[in-house]
Each structure stands twice: as structure tokens, then as C-alpha cells.
Amino acid sequence: MRQFVRHAMILIGLALLPAPAWAADMWLVSNHFSVQRFVPHIHYAGPVMEGDAEALASLFDEVVECDVARLPKEGGNCAVLTLSSPGGNYIEGLKLALLLRERAVATVVEAYSSCYSACAFAFLGGSGFSSQDGIGPYSDRMVEPRATLGFHAPYFASEDLDTLVADFGMDAVLGASRNDIALMVEQLVDWNVDASILSYIASMGPDESYDVKTGEDYYLSRSHLPPSPLGQWINDNSEAIRNACLRLLAHHRSAYIDSSPEVISETFLTDFAANEAGQMLSGFRIGPDNPLGVTFCGLPTEKSGLMGDVDLSLYTAPGVSGAARPMLSLFHRPDGWSSLGAGGAADRRHFKKGGFNEMFTQPFMAMGDQSTDTLTYLGYEKFAYYNPDFPSDSGLPRPQSDLAMSVAVSTRAADTIDYEDHRIVVQMGNQLLFDQARDVLLLRNVDTNLNSVTADGFVYGGTYPSGRPFLWFSLYAADKRLVALVEIEAKSVPADLNRAVAEQYEAACSFSFEGHTLLCQ
Structure with missing residues (x-):
């Protein structure tokens, strides 16, 4: 892990922010975050304190067995970390960010949660x-949508400033502050936040x-919306295309998104020219005809319905060949790699797995005001179970056992249970949880010696590469379309494998x- 060089004042304990007397809480919420990221879900809540990165690394080691180098070519994660924190120790936030990069852990600030200051740097x-x-x-x-991600510069607490100046002198305090801000700028650039x-x-x-709220904020901070059909965010296709064209133009000019109405014509043009492949193009005029400069922003007419893949480009006017040539392109791939522009490392440019939904949203409106039933859709994709018999403020029914087990963590839809030397994670959810678990669990890097699948259930057993045995199965209440996914795993490699399996x-x-x-025999 990269080492941070800190000013001597920081090393002797002068925190960048007022230090609360307690650290963050971290726990395994469930073994599966969503359909698209069917990996363990860990939650981080509370102030960011020194030692949190080490504690989180220990939790990863305990509950996640994942070899980053063996993740598939199409990309993947070892876990998802949801964040809810007012901030805290800035340096620790940077350490957390490096840990998450090293472990291939995605970050999410969920609706109605907030992540400020040091937490925002961890998020990056x-x-x-x-x-x-x-x-x-x-x-x-x-x-x-309706989450808050907030950045601000490091600072010394005002109530501590007189003491710091008295103990170390004004020059030392100002020097530490300059160094801290320089480090912040360096790290923001390193984590691919727009220099603007x-x-x-x-x-x-x-x-x-600086709160990430609007479509422009998402663009500048390189933050993304959760995967979903584009129609969940905006229903007017021509408006969505124009919004994405504004991002393309801003990227081309290395500038903020221009809010002037005249920067791009508001009239959608159909079949304004052909590209070099002979496809007719539709989109918007940006300037007068120029075969060497930006004249249009558009995409192949047959793709203007924004269903599936989208190739949107800034085009020149037709030249000698009679074709408009692309100057800068945005590739939106719901089931592949999306990118804006070309060149550079994947983690230092506009590049992501899945679609660029945020690129098509209104740039100057809060994201929460642009969505309608999006949160319901996202909840369903995260296996939320909607049934009037089980109000949202009450827990879902749980599988019951007559054995002596201890519940370590319990949420509305999941329990983490200790039994002997095993960890049992029970997750309740909708039909998607059942379908995804049945089809995807065995794609993990595991050795399987039990594989039994029926129309309404499955049982999988085997060992991880480390030698830890597991037993995964489903119990499905078809009348309620409610599934309980039960995953039993040894906490460590057992001395007696047969006994652990029994x-x-x-x-x-x-x-x-x-x-x-x-059906046990």
C-alpha cells in the first residue's frame, strides 16, 4: 500500500478534523448486494478514524475469499462497501481508498445516506x-439518487487553532495546512476527479x-448511477441525447458543461448526414459547417431510440468524401465497457463497466429530482421484497433452527449467524435472489462436490481454494415468491474436514x- 508522507505536526497527533471518541462500525450485511454485483455487501458507518483501514482489511480477510487477479475479463468485484459517515481522519480516508482499489471493492452511497469529507475520499x-x-x-x-457525497478541504478545528499556534508557531501551522491542501489536490487528481x-x-x-447532487456533479467527480435502463432516468430520448452531447462538448473543450441554451441547437435533426460506414446520423447542430471542426453531435439514426448500445459522437461536417467524421465519441454499453474519449489507463479516464446512465441525465438538476420510481427499481435489483403483509419497518420471516446458534448481525432482510466454527449468512429476498443464486454461485472460484438443482430449489457444496468447506442452499416459499438463501461456510480451514462438513x-x-x-437422509 502506498505510503503517505505527512507533515510532522500531523505525525504527532494534530488531526485535520475534530476527532470523535469512537470509530466507524463495519459489518457484513449480506453475501449478495445486487443482481449486477452478486458479491458480499459490507457497510461502513460512523466517523473515519485512524486504524479503520486496518480494521476493514481484517474484516475483508474474515468474510471475503476472493482472488482479485482471477476476476473475469469482463470485470468484477470482490465486495461492495456502502458508506454512511460524517468524515473524520483525512489520511485514513485515503488509506481506505487505496485498500478498496487493492481489493477490487465497489463503493456505494445509498439513497438517504451521506458520505462527507474523509468518507468521500474513501469513496473514490x-x-x-x-x-x-x-x-x-x-x-x-x-x-x-437522494444520497449525498460531499467533499471539502482539510482544516484545523477552530477550537484547536490557538493551542496549535502557541505550541508550534504560525509558520508551522500554515505550512501544515498548505501541505494538507496540496496532498488533497494531488489525491483528487490521482483518483480521477475532474481538475475543474x-x-x-x-x-x-x-x-x-462540494456536494455531488446534479448531473454535472456526477460528470466532474466521475461518480456513477446504479445500473438500470436509461428510461428510469429520462423518458425523452432527444433530450437525453442532447444532455450527453453537452458532456461530450465539455470534454472536448476541457471545460465545465455549458449552460447556455445556444451552445447546442435544441432542434433534433434526423438523417443530417452519413458517417464513414454509410449509416445515417441524427442529433443536433453545434456550429456552422466545418469539415475540420465540430459541427454536429449525433448517433446512427437506428440507435436514436437509446435501446441497448449507444455510439454518440461529435462530428465534422461532411468533407470531400461526403461523410461526417467523428472527432470524439461516447460509447454507452449496458452489458460491456462504456467510455468517453480514448487513451490512458482505465482508472484515469471516463471508463466503467456497464452503461453511462448519468451522462444522459439533465446536467443542472439534482439527480433525486430526475428519478420517478427509480428507487423502487433499484430496491428490486437489490432483492428487496415488497409485500403488504410484511411492512418495510419490520423484518422478513426467517428460517428457523432448533440448534444452538448465535445471531451476530441482523438486518431487515439478512442475518449473520455463528454456529460452531462456521459462519451462516441467511438472506431473504425476491425471486431475483433465487434465480441469481441458482445460476451464478457456482461461477465462483470453488471446487464443487455437491450440485443438486430442482425447479424450486438447489443445494451446492464444496470447498474454496483455501480448503474452507461450504454448503449453500435455498428454501423457497413459492406462494409468497419469497426466498431464503442460506450459506454455511467454515470460518477457517478445519483440521478435520469430514467433521466440518458433517x-x-x-x-x-x-x-x-x-x-x-x-430433504435430508
Whole structure:
């Protein structure tokens, strides 16, 4: 892990922010965050304190067995970390970011949660990894609508300033502050935040923050919306195309998104020219005809419905060949790699796995005001179970066991249970959880010796590469379309594998859920 060189004042304990007396809480929420990221979900809540990166690394080692280098060419994550924090120790936030990059952990600020200051810097480390040559690590950080991600410059608490000046002198205090801000700017650039906002963040006082709220904020901070059909965010295709054209033009000019109405014509042109492949193009005029400069922004007419892949470009006017030539392109790939522009490492440019939904949103409106039923859709993709018989403020039914088990963590839809030397994670959810678990679990890097699948259930057993045995199975209440996914795993490599496997079978056979049990012999 990269080492940070800090001013001597910081090394002797002068915190950048007032240090609370407690550290963040971290826990395993469930083994599966969503359909698209079917990996362990860990939550981080509370102030960022020194030692949190080490504690989080220990938690990863305990509950996540994942070899980053063996993630697929199409990209993936080892886990998802959701964040809810007022901030805290700035240096620790940077350490957390590096840890998340190293472990290929995506970051998410969920709706109605907030992540400020040092937490926002930790958020920037959200990453995936592809074993494909030329990709490697890539940014994977998402802000849901109605969430708050806020940046501000490091500062010394006002109540401590007199003491610091008295003990170290004004020159030393000012020098430390300059060094801290220089480090912040360096790290923002390193984590691929647009340079346009660096001076803005650096100039802020202790009571100000740069909050990622609007479509432009997502663009400048390289933050992403969760995966979903484009129609969840904007229903007018021509308006969505124009919004994306504004981003292309800003990128081309290395400038903020221009809010002037006349920067791009508001009239959508159909079949304004053909590209070099002979496809007719539709889109917007940007300037007078210029065969050597930006004249149009458009895409092949057959793709203007924005269904599936989208190739949107800034085009010249037709030249001698009679074709308009692309000067800068945005590739939106819901099931592949999306990118804006070309060149550079994947983690240092506009590049992500999945679609560029945020590029098509209105740039100057808060994202939460642009979505309608999006949060319901996102909840369903995260296996939320909607049933009037189970109000949202109450827990879902749980599988029951007559064995002596201890619940370590419990949320509305998941429990983490200790049993002997095993960890049992029980997750309740909708039909998607059942379908995804049945089809995807065995794609992990595991050795399987039990594979039993029926129309309404499955049982998988085997070992991880480390030698830890596992037993995964589902109990499905078809009348309610409610599934309980039960995953039993040894906490460490057992000295007696046969005994550990027998304990897992005993635990599995003890569970019942809504009248359903495994057929055990």
C-alpha cells in the first residue's frame, strides 16, 4: 500500500478534523448486494478514524475469499462497501481508498445516506478489476439518487487553532495546512476527479462542502448511477441525447458543461448526414459547417431510440468524401465497457463497466429530482421484497433452527449467524435472489462436490481454494415468491474436514422456512 508522507505536526497527533471518541462500525450485511454485483455487501458507518483501514482489511480477510487477479475479463468485484459517515481522519480516508482499489471493492452511497469529507475520499477508491490486458483496475463508485457525497478541504478545528499556534508557531501551522491542501489536490487528481473542481473544493471553509447532487456533479467527480435502463432516468430520448452531447462538448473543450441554451441547437435533426460506414446520423447542430471542426453531435439514426448500445459522437461536417467524421465519441454499453474519449489507463479516464446512465441525465438538476420510481427499481435489483403483509419497518420471516446458534448481525432482510466454527449468512429476498443464486454461485472460484438443482430449489457444496468447506442452499416459499438463501461456510480451514462438513449438513437440515425444509437422509 502506498505510503503517505505527512507533515510532522500531523505525525504527532494534530488531526485535520475534530476527532470523535469512537470509530466507524463495519459489518457484513449480506453475501449478495445486487443482481449486477452478486458479491458480499459490507457497510461502513460512523466517523473515519485512524486504524479503520486496518480494521476493514481484517474484516475483508474474515468474510471475503476472493482472488482479485482471477476476476473475469469482463470485470468484477470482490465486495461492495456502502458508506454512511460524517468524515473524520483525512489520511485514513485515503488509506481506505487505496485498500478498496487493492481489493477490487465497489463503493456505494445509498439513497438517504451521506458520505462527507474523509468518507468521500474513501469513496473514490471504489473499484473493480478486469483480467483483460489493458484494463486491470477501473473505477466503480456509485451515488444513488437522494444520497449525498460531499467533499471539502482539510482544516484545523477552530477550537484547536490557538493551542496549535502557541505550541508550534504560525509558520508551522500554515505550512501544515498548505501541505494538507496540496496532498488533497494531488489525491483528487490521482483518483480521477475532474481538475475543474479542484480550486473550488480547496477554497471552501470548514462549514462548506462540494456536494455531488446534479448531473454535472456526477460528470466532474466521475461518480456513477446504479445500473438500470436509461428510461428510469429520462423518458425523452432527444433530450437525453442532447444532455450527453453537452458532456461530450465539455470534454472536448476541457471545460465545465455549458449552460447556455445556444451552445447546442435544441432542434433534433434526423438523417443530417452519413458517417464513414454509410449509416445515417441524427442529433443536433453545434456550429456552422466545418469539415475540420465540430459541427454536429449525433448517433446512427437506428440507435436514436437509446435501446441497448449507444455510439454518440461529435462530428465534422461532411468533407470531400461526403461523410461526417467523428472527432470524439461516447460509447454507452449496458452489458460491456462504456467510455468517453480514448487513451490512458482505465482508472484515469471516463471508463466503467456497464452503461453511462448519468451522462444522459439533465446536467443542472439534482439527480433525486430526475428519478420517478427509480428507487423502487433499484430496491428490486437489490432483492428487496415488497409485500403488504410484511411492512418495510419490520423484518422478513426467517428460517428457523432448533440448534444452538448465535445471531451476530441482523438486518431487515439478512442475518449473520455463528454456529460452531462456521459462519451462516441467511438472506431473504425476491425471486431475483433465487434465480441469481441458482445460476451464478457456482461461477465462483470453488471446487464443487455437491450440485443438486430442482425447479424450486438447489443445494451446492464444496470447498474454496483455501480448503474452507461450504454448503449453500435455498428454501423457497413459492406462494409468497419469497426466498431464503442460506450459506454455511467454515470460518477457517478445519483440521478435520469430514467433521466440518458433517456439522454443515446438520445445520442445513435443521432449518425450516415457511413450511419448507431440505430433504435430508
